[in-house]
Amino acid sequence: MQTLFLQGPSVTLRTLVLVIASIGLMVLDHRGSQLEVVRNTLTYALYPLQYTIDLPIRLYYWGDETLSTHKTLLNEKRRLEDFQLLNKVRLQKLDILEKENRRLRKLLHATPKTGEKILIAEIINVDINPYRQLTVINKGSNDEVYISQPIIDAQGVIGQTIHVNANSSTAMLITDASHALPVQVDRTGLRAVAFGTGKIEHLDLRHIPHNADIRIGDTLITSGLGGRFPANYPVAVITHIERSPDEAFVSVDAEPLALLDRSREVLLVWHNQPQTELSGDDEP
């Protein structure tokens, strides 16, 4: 194969076709979800690479567990047992409250609250894009993960899935610049929308009127409006409020409670599940 005379205008033509194809793909991908199949197929090819990159970190955790001493493990066990006991006591109260709540709702003829199913997923430690807040988790449609499913950790809301493959999914964190989350202030019930800013540890509350009752240190919880996220999960805490009279709205900054860049394990939530565990005993 001699390269000198083989390519003439054909390369230019091919480039032109490919440029047009790229633009077409971008428009299609932006408008609809028909290209999800293409994306999933390509992700299959990438997944082994992501897995390999994550492997040393996985090995580190495994080694840390395997090589820790008997004493460390015993201490850890004792600590967890104490913790478990405390949690059990709290749960007893919660159980009673939940039953009472259901009874009262029945008396008021209000719709019963729906239950939630939860699955633990692990974050695969790969860098995706320094200017987007995206992350990869190791659960996919094989575990019935769906697109725009909420993800939380022990501290608060993390984000939602945006692409789902068989064994992995891509999640968008709540701090991504194109993410918005309906929240409410848990002290007053004031509703707002928390926009991502592209910076981890920074959310932006827009369109808060000047006379709104909002203070530094207030906790934001999900309001459940929009239907994507279950209600009443902690999201962020207000860190900065600036009221300047020449602006139409107050500028409010909040810091996410979830350990967005430090969690290794996250929880996938299926909400609007029919309640199964506690049903049957809600007679008044």
Place this chain on the structure above:
Amino acid sequence: MMNPNTRIVVLTMIAAFMLAMMPLPEWAKAFRPDWVTLFLIYWTMALPASIGVTIAWSIGLMLDVSHGALLGQHALGLVLVIYIIHSQHQRLRVASLLQQAIVIFFLLLLKQGLVLWVSGIMGHAPDSWLYFMPSLTSALFWPWAYIILRDLRRKFAYKTNY
């Protein structure tokens, strides 16, 4: 078995993708060179008969998936960069490493500009000048990438005309 040329190209491109996804400390993320583009530029210069715009486009799509970008965003930039490299490869081959690095700097600026443009249309353009840093670091890393890939090619590939 794969032809040794193909094999070494595939292996180095896999390495490039892994370098592109390797977790880095927070401060270093903005400085990560665009390994995939850099490696692909080398292979286009070295094997223009087999590596061209079509391969660049498919690799660009992979890049889009791995960056969580719109399908076609990086592919568009990569096709244009590789088109220019491909049509000028005979001139670039005789240039010094420094001159090549300068050309690559501007080509990567073009690619990043295109990606930024599309992100801007979508409404999540980064608001920091550090965004263009990978062009600079890629150009700085070019001599090393060039020498390493050339040695690999001389060792493992056959039938080269360069």
